[in-house]
Amino acid sequence: MCYNFTMKNTKKNRSLKTTTSRPTAKDQPAPVKRPRGRPPKIKTDTPAPPPPVDNLKILEALLLRLVSPLKSLPVQTNEAVVYIRPEDIAFVTTSPPPKRGVIIVTVDGREWRRFDSIKDIKDSLAADPRFFLAHKSYLVNVFAIRGLRRDPENKRQEVTFGDQVKPAAAVSSGNLKALRDLIEL
Numbered sequence: 001m002c003y004n005f006t007m008k009n010t011k012k013n014r015s016l017k018t019t020t021s022r023p024t025a026k027d028q029p030a031p032v033k034r035p036r037g038r039p040p041k042i043k044t045d046t047p048a049p050p051p052p053v054d055n056l057k058i059l060e061a062l063l064l065r066l067v068s069p070l071k072s073l074p075v076q077t078n079e080a081v082v083y084i085r086p087e088d089i090a091f092v093t094t095s096p097p098p099k100r101g102v103i104i105v106t107v108d109g110r111e112w113r114r115f116d117s118i119k120d121i122k123d124s125l126a127a128d129p130r131f132f133l134a135h136k137s138y139l140v141n142v143f144a145i146r147g148l149r150r151d152p153e154n155k156r157q158e159v160t161f162g163d164q165v166k167p168a169a170a171v172s173s174g175n176l177k178a179l180r181d182l183i184e185l
Contacts, residue, residue, distance in 0.1 A: 075112040084112060086128055090144045090161040091169040092121050094137040107144050109164040134179055138169040142182050
């Protein structure tokens with residue numbers, strides 16, 4: 001038995017050939033265009049995490065410099081004139097009786113003498129809300145306060161300013177409530 005497998009060239013066979021051929025450009029979908037630049041930010045409902053503590057201290061110092069209308073206080077020493085920024089002041093007090101002037105104590109524990117009265121310093125720092133006259137001879141920086149305590153020796157209220165500032169500033173009984181409200185105790 002012998003089989004002959006020849007195919008005749010008919011129109012049907014040709015149409016089959018064209019459909020099995022490679023697709024043309026007209027048959028393919030148009031390519032998707034990608035946007036240029038960065039992708040859009042996705043908005044989330046969760047707030048951003050707070051910055052690290054070191055950055056908070058730097059941010060606070062920068063904001064205080066921007067907001068504060070005050071300039072640095074010049075202090076004359078034997079060698080030069082030193083400028084103390086208001087945010088670096090822990091408190092200002094009067095000098096002991098034999099000497100005249102005020103002593104400016106900074107947050108790092110250094111003491112600077114200036115030949116002014118406490119009233120003059122208070123007037124020059126009055127534009128800044130962080131300074132409060134806690135006693136007739138103590139002008140304190142509210143942001144530098146670390147604690148409020150009663151002195152066991154003389155039974156008066158004092159504010160402390162951390163480990164680096166050894167002296168404490170006295171608070172009069174009339175100003176105690178206003179100071180507590182100010183520092184939110």
